[in-house]
Amino acid sequence: ELFNQPMDPDLYYLKNSSVIKLPSILKKAEYTGKAYDKDKNPGIRWVHYFKFKLGGKEVNAVIRETNNDEVYVYSITDKDITGYLIKKPE
Secondary structure: OOOOOOOOHHHHHHHHHHHHHHHHHHOOEEEEEEEOOOOOOOOOEEEEEEEEEEEEEEEEEEEEEEOOOHHHHEEEEOOHHHHHHOOOOO
């Protein structure tokens, strides 16, 4: 999914070539929040989102957290993810 995620054609190469630099990119990225797995995969506890700029455009790294406390990069997307985020109680 990480390499196949459709996105703006101008960013596709940048996205794929940035994967090797993801650890340093994520250290500087803004944590946007977490959400329930919209695909309802039974092994996934949370999906976390980190916002950063790629080629001048905001994109999101999608990080999955498993029920075994493991985390991995699932994808990088330029889609709006705000509808997925868990709202803070008011």
